Amino acid sequence: MESTVFVVACPKGFVTGGPECLHQLVNAINSLGSVAVLWDPEESRSDAIPAKEYESYGCTWDSEGPKPGDVVVFPEVMTELIPKYYSKNLCVIWWLSVDNFISTSQLPIEVIRECYPDLIHCYQSEYARNFIEMHELGNQLALSDYTNLDFITFASTLKRHECDQSSKKIVAINPAKGFERTEIVIKKFPSKKFLRLENMSRPEVMDALASSTYYLDLGTHPGKDRFPREAALLNCIVLTNTRGASDNDIDIPIDVERFKIDDSLDGFELELLSIVEAMDFNICTNLEMQSTYRNKITNEKKVFDEEVTKFIESIEVEISLVDVGIRNSLLDTHNFMMKVIQERDSALLQVAEMNKSMSWKVTQPIRFCLDLFKNLYKH
Template sequence: MSQEYYYILCPPHAMTGGPEALHQLGNKLIKLGKTVYMIYFHGSADEIVYSHTVNHDRVLIIPQYDAPVHDAYKHYGIPYTSCIVDNARARIIIPEIWPHLIDKFLGAKIYFWWLSYDYGYQAVESNKGFDVFRSLSHVNLAQSAYAQKKLELLGIAQSYILSDYTSPNNVCLNIDRSTKKNLVIYNKKGQFEAERIAPYVKNCNFELIANMSPEQVRNKMADAKAYIDFGPHPGMDRMPREAAASHCCIMTGLRGSASYFEDVPIPSMYKIDTSGDYFEHAGNIIEDMVLNYDRHLKNFDFYRKKITSESTVFECQIKSIFLADI
């Protein structure tokens, strides 16, 4: 087993795309023989206590929280601790929302993971800005092509793609497409656009995916023929992938990662420019997607195949980055 040990910083009790990706990384690293600990933390540097071990290593002691692991992530089987030994053997993975923590570690190697470019940009700007950020000694990891290319425009030319994968737990397997309904589902971030389009779509029901359990979301995706998402796509979002894996036809806008084929690899006709009066045009496509479902579904074969390979690709990325110790 390698002598390095990995600490992955993660908000406690949270069930969103970012924390799941952090747990997926920890689980894969353990399977590759690494020693890994989750550090559940709310991100306040003021709460960190510094001390030293008998070997004179610097130790950061993080506040402890009751039952910090969300039930949805317990199956990843990652131990957690409240102590970080900050020496040359340590590898720290910090999510993009906490750039202010990068310079708190003096001996460890730091990986800063841009799980969401948009949230990360806001966090860096509100901390000390990109001039200071570029001067820090850390490795940038980008969850999406969108993030990587935006970082290049900011003068951060060297970053490594580390995506994540669509969990089988979030997808209904063995879907019987013949039982699907003339149902279009959408999420809260794109609610305004979806509800403006709905009157232009005949013979279809629209339903908002919100305030549902994971099982309820899976069942809705299994029932639906189309999923539309005009949200900001701050990273390579999970819900479009989960819907596509559930044999939904997909429509997005052109915001964030949705504008990049590498992140959302669907034909351009299903990516709608929302800068003008697009409601009737989008409605006509959605209606045809639902009423001629089987014909349109074939256009998403590549997306579904890409999704099925995500776990393998993610593991290869991890090996390239961490086993090579970039």
């Protein structure tokens, strides 16, 4: 594929899980002999400085954007750009965070399904794969990511935790996610030291996790998050809830009965307290029970390279099947559907406003008509 260029949309200068995945993809494509560049479609960030943390991936930034015939990879938070490039480029959605799409996308999922049937949908997690399948989106490909190799190297230098029952066990937490639930736990654990993973460099995070016994994550797990994997790799016992990607045994393959808590239940913190108190006397045993998870993390880079190879091969096939005429007609359908959806949402908003000031008897006929409109739209 010497003539094909992969343009990967990525916010420049951001240091979070998503941008690192996008850097990893560009690095892997280039390493396999194809050509890939990063591109930030937001003009206001054109002068932003690329994140130093990702310099090791050796990525090149392109300021001009996709040219006709390029393959364009959009993270799910940038799907609103697809209509602009769809007729001249093969477009890919990489589902890194399902929850971010739900909360921020300007392109409804039904429009993606009906107007762009030949998009390639890559999923970073089992959670994302289930979402794609539930919404009947075609052309699915696995495209995960891997834990930064600095953690792999650092982990190889560590010794296993000593099973010292008298030592004070440290619980590492990420206060940026699910802290309203984590705070409940903190108040119930006066004997525990909680270490916040915030405002830290990568070496500082590694040292913090290496000094911790547990890693507690009560966030929403919108994808296969990095912190749980980094913590597991550095010999923390990982404890999570059952939200998002944590609610399956593929993204976080740890015993649900032993290491995962349903934090939607009243009093969940008491159950967690009981579990951790028991684990304090069996640190090494519980670490060993998560060895499968650690081994899987160690092997991520190899799996990712294999997935990228299949991704490139699939792109070759898809390029040969592109029909520009059909794509232009689908764009017309897109415009119609977006108009209908906007009218629907406007009607819903008007009804919501009327409900605040009108009785049920007055709004009931309006609700009936609105439901009728919604059913007509579906069919």
